[in-house]
Amino acid sequence: MLLIDCPHCGPRDENEFHYGGQAGIACPTGDVTDEQWAAYVFMRDNPKGWFHERWFHVHGCRTWFTVERHTVTHEIRKP
Amino acid sequence: MTHPDFLWRNPEPRPAYDVVIVGGGGHGLATAYYLAKNHGLTNVAVLERGWLAGGNMARNTTIIRSNYLWDESAAIYEHSLKLWEGLSDELDYDLQFSQRGVLNLAHNLSDVREGRRRVNANRLNGVDAEWLDADEVKKFCPIINVSDRARYPVMGATLQRRGGIAKHDHVAWALARQADACGVDLIQGCEVTGFELTGNRVTAVETSRGRIAAGKVALAAAGHTSVLAERAGIRLPLQSHPLQALVSELLEPVLDCVVMSNAVHVYVSQAHKGELVMGAGIDAYNSYGQRGGVHVIEAQMAAALELFPVFSRVRVLRTWAGIVDVSPDASPIIGPTPVDGLYVNAGWGTGGFKATPGAGWVYADTLAHDRPHPLAQPYALDRFTTGALIDEHGAAAVAH
Numbered sequence: 001m002l003l004i005d006c007p008h009c010g011p012r013d014e015n016e017f018h019y020g021g022q023a024g025i026a027c028p029t030g031d032v033t034d035e036q037w038a039a040y041v042f043m044r045d046n047p048k049g050w051f052h053e054r055w056f057h058v059h060g061c062r063t064w065f066t067v068e069r070h071t072v073t074h075e076i077r078k079p
Numbered sequence: 080m081t082h083p084d085f086l087w088r089n090p091e092p093r094p095a096y097d098v099v100i101v102g103g104g105g106h107g108l109a110t111a112y113y114l115a116k117n118h119g120l121t122n123v124a125v126l127e128r129g130w131l132a133g134g135n136m137a138r139n140t141t142i143i144r145s146n147y148l149w150d151e152s153a154a155i156y157e158h159s160l161k162l163w164e165g166l167s168d169e170l171d172y173d174l175q176f177s178q179r180g181v182l183n184l185a186h187n188l189s190d191v192r193e194g195r196r197r198v199n200a201n202r203l204n205g206v207d208a209e210w211l212d213a214d215e216v217k218k219f220c221p222i223i224n225v226s227d228r229a230r231y232p233v234m235g236a237t238l239q240r241r242g243g244i245a246k247h248d249h250v251a252w253a254l255a256r257q258a259d260a261c262g263v264d265l266i267q268g269c270e271v272t273g274f275e276l277t278g279n280r281v282t283a284v285e286t287s288r289g290r291i292a293a294g295k296v297a298l299a300a301a302g303h304t305s306v307l308a309e310r311a312g313i314r315l316p317l318q319s320h321p322l323q324a325l326v327s328e329l330l331e332p333v334l335d336c337v338v339m340s341n342a343v344h345v346y347v348s349q350a351h352k353g354e355l356v357m358g359a360g361i362d363a364y365n366s367y368g369q370r371g372g373v374h375v376i377e378a379q380m381a382a383a384l385e386l387f388p389v390f391s392r393v394r395v396l397r398t399w400a401g402i403v404d405v406s407p408d409a410s411p412i413i414g415p416t417p418v419d420g421l422y423v424n425a426g427w428g429t430g431g432f433k434a435t436p437g438a439g440w441v442y443a444d445t446l447a448h449d450r451p452h453p454l455a456q457p458y459a460l461d462r463f464t465t466g467a468l469i470d471e472h473g474a475a476a477v478a479h
Binding site for chain 1: 314315317363373374464
């Protein structure tokens, strides 16, 4: 189980959180092609290494926040 | 069990092949086998970073079924199941393929409606399916707790009698032996580190054992597909997650069918040797770490004990995880990529084992003819742009 540092509540067990996937996905604006929309909805990075991702403290303060985590070692560092 | 290296040669890579398959798991080996058998293509190499079938092929829960909701899914999984039914004879190897029946439990009214709908859909697609009420479930699998006081009461189940399990190692070894006998080079300890492109066409792979020229390159790397695709300069809509499973200590025969519960993320069968084999849902986060959180196992065990109180004193022998590549609609991606000559077979997520022969069959056909096999056509990469999804997430929940 991961120990995740909630910015409001401090380090808490992973099962208090909900995973939100890759961070920094912006909704495209203006004239959007099907390809751009598909990329926004479906395409995410899937790196073997450091990854910026969203977590939601669903069973706590309900804050959404970003952490940087390594997808092999599971080590978490502050972004 | 020891790896039977005597069943295949261990050749040095040659400088060039017509087809290079990246990934020596079940799908890669099946693809190589059917390339040779169905299409006479034997100038083929399977490149495996580790050892043959040491990834998800060694880590799955070996469940085989074809009772999928959507037409496209039923077609490809039923094709696969029909191949399973003749595979031991064809490969001349006892795969311990056992059609002992697969139950998918319903725990609430919407599960019941969904299950009945699926039985009808399956029958329309020529897939055997039956609906059992709670009493019939009890008769079919006496150790299930069907009391209405259970945390997850059993209100019925779908049953596919032709579903079952097989011995995963035997499947890989049998396919490897036959592919090797046809002249396919199975090259272990050979990691693909890059792709050589001429214009927009792939012409060679760079590997830890040198450059290998290739007429076509076929990815069959499951959880590591994204890593490889990135080296070829393309992005795929895949996310890699740990999927955990476990086995118990060896028991006397106690469970003679496969029981799955999508709602509570448990699936269990008893292997021929005697251990209970149980799978969970995926861990939520992206990972290549081949391990997951204990709380996922704990939640799964809690649900399993509600369903099977008789297991309460059974001890867990070991747990493990494989890395599964999950696509947005939980259906595979099979076919050409934006790079000419580079093909992908990925996104099988949590359900790839049952598809081993079927996926190999359609992937080999796709490679041999430079166009998607009819069963693979709906699984093209462009479905995420056109919107023609095959949404088995909704239809099959997570575990499938």
